[in-house]
Amino acid sequence: MQRVPAATLGDFELLVLMAVLRLDNEASGSAVRDEIEARTTRRVSRGAAYVTLDRLQDKGLLTSRVVDAPAEAGGRPRRRYRVTSAGRKAAAQSLGDLVRMRSGIERILAGVKPS
Amino acid sequence: MQRVPAATLGDFELLVLMAVLRLDNEASGSAVRDEIEARTTRRVSRGAAYVTLDRLQDKGLLTSRVVDAPAEAGGRPRRRYRVTSAGRKAAAQSLGDLVRMRSGIERILAGVKPS
DNA sequence: ACACGCTTGCCTACAATGTCTGCATCGGGA
DNA sequence: TCCCGATGCAGACATTGTAGGCAAGCGTGT
Numbered sequence: 001m002q003r004v005p006a007a008t009l010g011d012f013e014l015l016v017l018m019a020v021l022r023l024d025n026e027a028s029g030s031a032v033r034d035e036i037e038a039r040t041t042r043r044v045s046r047g048a049a050y051v052t053l054d055r056l057q058d059k060g061l062l063t064s065r066v067v068d069a070p071a072e073a074g075g076r077p078r079r080r081y082r083v084t085s086a087g088r089k090a091a092a093q094s095l096g097d098l099v100r101m102r103s104g105i106e107r108i109l110a111g112v113k114p115s
Numbered sequence: 116m117q118r119v120p121a122a123t124l125g126d127f128e129l130l131v132l133m134a135v136l137r138l139d140n141e142a143s144g145s146a147v148r149d150e151i152e153a154r155t156t157r158r159v160s161r162g163a164a165y166v167t168l169d170r171l172q173d174k175g176l177l178t179s180r181v182v183d184a185p186a187e188a189g190g191r192p193r194r195r196y197r198v199t200s201a202g203r204k205a206a207a208q209s210l211g212d213l214v215r216m217r218s219g220i221e222r223i224l225a226g227v228k229p230s
Numbered sequence: 231a232c233a234c235g236c237t238t239g240c241c242t243a244c245a246a247t248g249t250c251t252g253c254a255t256c257g258g259g260a
Numbered sequence: 261t262c263c264c265g266a267t268g269c270a271g272a273c274a275t276t277g278t279a280g281g282c283a284a285g286c287g288t289g290t
Contacts (some may be wrong), residue, residue, distance in 0.1 A: 008157060009274080010247045011126040011209070030267065040212035042123060044145055048249045050269060062224045066268095076256040076267040092224045094126070097155035097251075098213060101133045108136055112207040125247080125276045145238060163278045165240060170276075181239095190237035191285045 007059075009094045015040065017061065018090045020081050028078040029053060029105050055080060061087030122210045127205045130155065130169050131224075132176065135196050143193040144168060168196060176202030 020027045026050070033049040037044060040095070056062040064081045064098040081092075104107070124132070135142045142150070148164040151157060171177040179196045191223040198206075217224070 007246075008277085009126065009131070012248060013123065015120070015212070015216055021220045022216070028267080029269095036216070041208060041216045042212065042239075045250055046267080047269080047271095052248080054269085056285095073141045076149060076254095078267065088224065093156060095213070095217060095224060097130070098156065098210070100154045101130055101137070101151070102210060105133060105136045109203065109210060112204050122275075124247085127277060143238080144240095156234075157281050161238080162242090162280070166236095167277080169240085190287085191239060191283090193238065 009090055012048070013056060014091060014094050015042075016049065016056060017083060017087055021088070021091070025082045026096055027081050029081075031077075032081070034083065037074050056087070057081075059086075059090075060084060061090055124205055127163070127167055128171060129206060129209050130157075131164065132172060132198060132202055135177065135198050136203070136206070140197045142196050144196075145193075147196070157161075171202070172196075174205075175199060176205055 015036050016032055019032040019039075022077055023031055023035060029050050030046065032053065033044045033046060036044050036049075038057060053062065053064070062081050062086055063078050066077055066079045130151050131147055133190050134147040134154075139147055143163060144165050145161065146167065148159045148161060151164075168177065168179070172179060176199055177196050178199060179194050181192055181194045
C-alpha cells in the first residue's frame with residue numbers, strides 16, 4: 001500500500017533513488033548497492049539497501065518486478081526496480097533544495113581537503 | 116561531549132550546516148530556520164532547528180556562543196553558531212557524494228514539472 | 231517597579247529513516 | 261544429491277527528523 005503524504009526524502013533514500021535512475025531503471029538491489037559504494041564515500045550493507053528500496057516502494061516512488069534470468073554463476077532471481085514519475089519528482093525536489101541552499105557557498109566548500 | 120565516529124550527515128543536518136555557512140558563521144537559530152524556509156520547499160519548526168543544531172554541536176561540526184545584544188523589539192539573547200573545519204569537511208563530503216551521484220542524470224531530473 | 235507581550239531558546243516525546251546481522255531461497259556445478 | 265555462491269529479505273536497534281509547548285530574557289507602557 002502506498003502512503004500518500006510522501007514525506008521528504010532522507011539522505012540515503014535520495015542516493016538510492018538516483019542510483020536506480022542512473023542504472024537506467026533496470027537496477028537490482030545489489031547493483032544499487034555497488035553503484036552507491038562506487039560513486040560515493042559511503043559503505044552500504046545489503047540489508048540497508050533492501051530496506052530502503054522497500055520503503056521507497058511503499059511511498060510509491062519505486063516499482064519492482066521479479067523478472068530475471070539467473071546470473072552467470074548461480075544465484076537467486078533478481079528483483080528489478082524502476083523509478084516512478086512521483087519518484088523523479090521527489091528526487092528533483094530534494095536536489096533542488098540542496099542546490100538552492102548551496103548556491104553562494106560553493107567556494108567555501110570547494111577548498112576543503114579530504115582527510 | 117563530542118562523538119568521535121562522526122557518522123554521515125542526515126538530510127536536514129546538511130541543510131542546517133549549509134544555512135549556517137551561508138549566514139556567514141553568525142547565524143542564530145531562528146535565522147537558520149528562516150533561511151531554510153526561504154531557500155527550500157521545506158517547513159521548519161523552531162524545535163526541529165534547535166535539536167539539530169544541538170546534535171551537530173555534539174558531533175563537533177558546530178560551535179556556539181551566547182554573545183548578542185537583544186533584538187530590536189524585545190526578545191531573549193541570541194545564540195550564534197559557527198561551522199568548524201570538521202563541519203565544513205562533512206558538508207563538502209556529503210555534497211560531493213550527492214553531486215557524483217547526480218552526474219549523468221541531470222537531464223532526467225531537469226524535465227520534471229512541479230505539482 | 232511591575233505587568234505585559236514579544237522573541238528566542240530549549241526540553242520532551244514520538245515518528246521516520248539509517249544500518250547491521252543473520253537466515254532463507256534459488257540456481258549451478260562437483 | 262550435496263554443497264556453494266549470490267541475492268533477497270526479516271528483525272532488531274541506533275540515529276535522525278519533527279512538532280508542540282514551556283521558560284527565559286528584554287523592551288515598553290503604566
